[in-house]
Amino acid sequence: MARTAKSVWENCLSFIEDNISPQAYKTWFEPIIAVKLADNSLSIQVPSKFFYEWLEEHYVKLLKVALTKELGEKAKLIYSIKMENTYGNKQPYTEKIPSSQRSNVSAQEVNVQLKNKSPELKNPFVFPGIRNVKIDSQLNPNYSFDNFLEGDSNRLARSAGMAVANKPGGTSFNPLLVFGGVGLGKTHLAHAIGVEIKDKYPEKTVLYISAEKFTQQFIESVKKNTRNDFIHFYQLIDVLIVDDIQLLSGKAGTQDVFFHIFNHLHQNGKQVILTSDKAPVDIQDIEQRLLSRFKWGLSAELQQPDYETRISIIKNKLYRDGVEMPEDIIEYLANNIKTNIRELEGAIISLIAHSSFNKKDITLSLAKKIVENYVKNTKREVSIDYIQKVVSDYFQMDIEVLQSKTRKRHIVQARQLAMYFSKKLTKASLASIGSQIGKRDHATVLHACKTVNNLSATDKQFKKYVEDLNKKLNS
């Protein structure tokens, strides 16, 4: 019997159904319609671009296995997206996108000159001993310069990033340190520079790594006694991008090893790109010699985007998602989500999802509801620095006093309150809270939290402090 799109898809579905939860199957697979089968390519129609992205993100492997079983190794999946009811009464239209269209930045081969007999060079990403080390750049090709919109708030950082991408290691921006608040595009820009360099100079070895992962790898190398291999590995890199460098704060061993790697790369004309959520002067607990190196090149700030840039970012995101939205809603979003581009994008995604799942138009009242949720839910994301500022302002003392070693009762209480609220309102560990609030250890923070709970149950005045601060930190 001749195979049809429908019969092939039905076989795929019965395999998929056996491998995921009934709820997921119902939500994500039942609405799909198989539309065409040509050679090894099956076209399926999905209800929205959001739907397509969800499938690609969560079920691409399963789809691949199911399809390969049916159509063999060369099987291809093509999505046809039916844009319906996203806005207004427009005719539905379709858009075709191949599965996993995003090209990956391919692994890079590095020939290692082996000086001794042991051919082992440990790649902390892949473990087996290897002569020809393949280094996955860890870059995300979706973060490019093309979709990093320019505005006054990011012009300097973006242009410096471009200059570095054009001539890695060959400008005075080495290191290039990009800093700025949460969700303002540091990671995006860092990847964009790496992606651009790989495009222009495919032979260069580029590596993106978060400072957190770098630290974990280093700790692992100490445990396994492979510290030299670890250093050697990083010294092979032509362009090293380290994200969230402030996370090295308080980690003396990791800072030390990074210092050696940095010096080696810098001396050899290799490019280093760093990001941080603070300006270099404000990064605490980083050794002076390292801090001074961070300042060798250029520190460029990403500021909060102005209104025009927010509008362009929204429009660009909508354009890329193939969705239209009335101008007044775009303006409403831009006027109400100002400080964090990730939140702005999140609100747009929620709006699209709501309207496409509920088959309703995107209206201003829906936008208001979503923005309200966003603003409410994200208000609690405060930093430990901010908490210390609010608490010290409340007690009219300087942050340095709050952090000092003094045992004066009112200062101790202020410090304990700062610790208590840091535990309550942030995801930071006790140890990290302690190190940021006057270099105390985790036991001190634990004790502070208990004391605040006890005192608020027994001391009226103290209870009032807690209530006042709660209001200030949540407003």
Ligand SMILES: Nc1ncnc2c1ncn2[C@@H]1O[C@H](COP(=O)(O)OP(=O)(O)OP(=O)(O)O)[C@@H](O)[C@H]1O
């Ligand atoms: N100029 C821009 N144009 C378009 N999109 C942007 C721009 N800046 C940021 N974004 C988007 O905003 C989101 C948040 O950016 P990113 O993750 O790079 O922020 P971050 O500063 O690294 O945040 P965090 O401090 O939480 O690590 C991303 O989806 C990114 O693509």
